[in-house]
Amino acid sequence: MEGIYKTLPQHTCTWLQGRVTLYKYQGFWNAQNFPKKAILAQSYEAQPRDVLLCSCPKTGTTWLKALAFAIVTRKKLDEVGNSPLLTTLPHDCVPFLENHLEKIKENHSNFPILGTHLPYSSLPKSVIDSNCKIVYIYRNIKDVIVSYYHYIRELMKLSVEEAPFEEAFDEFCQGISSFGPYWEHILEYWKASQERPEVFLFMKYEDLKKDPTGNVKRLAEFLGHPFSIEEEKAGMVENIIQLCSFDTLSNLEVNKSGKYQADEHFALEHRLFFRKATDGDWENYFTEEMKDKIDKLIDEKMSATGLILK
Numbered sequence: 001m002e003g004i005y006k007t008l009p010q011h012t013c014t015w016l017q018g019r020v021t022l023y024k025y026q027g028f029w030n031a032q033n034f035p036k037k038a039i040l041a042q043s044y045e046a047q048p049r050d051v052l053l054c055s056c057p058k059t060g061t062t063w064l065k066a067l068a069f070a071i072v073t074r075k076k077l078d079e080v081g082n083s084p085l086l087t088t089l090p091h092d093c094v095p096f097l098e099n100h101l102e103k104i105k106e107n108h109s110n111f112p113i114l115g116t117h118l119p120y121s122s123l124p125k126s127v128i129d130s131n132c133k134i135v136y137i138y139r140n141i142k143d144v145i146v147s148y149y150h151y152i153r154e155l156m157k158l159s160v161e162e163a164p165f166e167e168a169f170d171e172f173c174q175g176i177s178s179f180g181p182y183w184e185h186i187l188e189y190w191k192a193s194q195e196r197p198e199v200f201l202f203m204k205y206e207d208l209k210k211d212p213t214g215n216v217k218r219l220a221e222f223l224g225h226p227f228s229i230e231e232e233k234a235g236m237v238e239n240i241i242q243l244c245s246f247d248t249l250s251n252l253e254v255n256k257s258g259k260y261q262a263d264e265h266f267a268l269e270h271r272l273f274f275r276k277a278t279d280g281d282w283e284n285y286f287t288e289e290m291k292d293k294i295d296k297l298i299d300e301k302m303s304a305t306g307l308i309l310k
């Protein structure tokens with residue numbers, strides 16, 4: 001299993017000065033150690049009450065995990081101010097299936113919610129067979145590209161001058177990015193949601209920003225933990241929104257320092273999960289030509305879905 005990546009199509013990222021090579025495994029690009037992680041994750045025996053929070057990187061995963069965790073654990077706390085989210089990175093509250101299978105299994109009876117960036121076609125078969133609920137979050141592709149660019153650039157310790165954005169953009173448009181092609185990742189989940197709408201909730205990062213109250217209530221209902229009238233009157237929805245907001249989370253000591261141990265070889269700083277969280281940051285990076293190119297690409301790939309990624 002160790003050497004499986006050697007047989008796969010590969011691409012060395014020139015914009016990262018050759019420091020990263022991605023491999024195409026089961027139709028999606030990823031790091032060298034991914035096939036091993038995916039195969040392990042696919043051995044997971046899901047239970048019908050499991051809920052998966054699924055996403056491509058940089059689309060709102062951290063935020064969605066925080067919200068789901070706060071919603072599901074709220075009754076165990078005297079007040080929101082005691083939440084583990086104040087002292088724990090959201091990715092450690094809701095672990096990734098592909099990174100922390102053992103931890104998920106240990107804690108499963110207390111908290112059956114897990115996160116994953118796995119494409120739909122790579123999910124454990126048991127997730128489909130058990131009809132597990134799936135929340136899928138996606139985001140405007142242009143802001144995803146900018147977010148991804150800075151995230152990987154910082155991981156590789158390169159400055160903006162050392163990592164040309166134009167090349168990163170071109171690569172992303174070719175579908176070459178971690179868990180990319182981005183549109184294929186969305187399309188697989190979207191198609192599955194057309195076949196089994198009852199187990200899917202699609203959420204959009206920008207919608208969550210525009211209407212946090214409506215979307216958090218929708219999420220809570222889908223997770224099977226709707227807010228009671230008393231809770232709503234007591235401001236529980238707003239408290240959770242506030243707790244999970246970018247301002248709160250990004251200013252916590254735990255999220256400013258500390259390292260996330262993605263696996264036994266790889267750790268990254270918590271702060272890299274929190275950058276700017278603004279909509280439309282892409283306007284500071286895209287030329288008119290880039291905007292036209294990506295709009296055309298997305299029209300081509302997504303027009304049949306009705307999902308808006310621009």
Ligand SMILES: Nc1ncnc2c1ncn2[C@@H]1O[C@H](COP(=O)(O)OS(=O)(=O)O)[C@@H](OP(=O)(O)O)[C@H]1O
Pocket residue numbers: 055056057058059060061062063066143146147148150244245246247249273274275276277278281
């Ligand atoms: N609480 C909260 N609210 C709103 N936005 C948030 C929040 N937490 C993180 N972010 C922003 O989400 C972007 C990171 O995406 P992900 O969480 O999907 O990244 S990852 O896949 O977990 O690596 C990244 O976006 P950019 O700032 O545009 O880079 C983060 O800043």
